[in-house]
Amino acid sequence: EDQVTQSPEALRLQEGESSSLNCSYTVSGLRGLFWYRQDPGKGPEFLFTLYSAGEEKEKERLKATLTKKESFLHITAPKPEDSATYLCAVQAWGNNRLAFGKGNQVVVIP
């Protein structure tokens, strides 16, 4: 069974204090790894898809990287508007579902 573990569960950052979120996964053949942002009471917002080890993608203050066992979401010089829960999900070959972790809840303090 595909499994995703995210750490830390919760993180408080000062504005401008860079940090990284971890997503460890086990999957029977990775088709894709996805990062989403979710605000309270709302649906997940798509951020990135990573397909193979060594791949990196960036969007504003966020950068996602992928290895064969884990992915990192780096947040550089965060702002209060980056406060959200960040969800990691994997999709396996031969499978149409996304398996999600519990998320990393990030609070950025001004």
Added chain:
Amino acid sequence: DAGVTQSPTHLIKTRGQHVTLRCSPISGHKSVSWYQQVLGQGPQFIFQYYEKEERGRGNFPDRFSARQFPNYSSELNVNALLLGDSALYLCASSLATGGSTEAFFGQGTRLTVV
């Protein structure tokens, strides 16, 4: 461009009742998936439909059913509601199935069972 739309946004039901949730995918998207998200957890896969056919089913009881219509919109039905069915129900649409295409989520339907 309209994103994924879900209705209703909030719903309160009594134990034992039945509920129908609706989803309209992004224009041009043919695949719709349903997820259940309990507070503090990540979304859990319930169903995927593509071209009106079920392409995947998660570990949910038979009280949960779904269908997809010719215009690619979808309904999720839950019978004999239990307190534990209280959750945010999410619909996601994607271009196709069989490839790793991005899934885009709607705002969800918050279901409360009392």
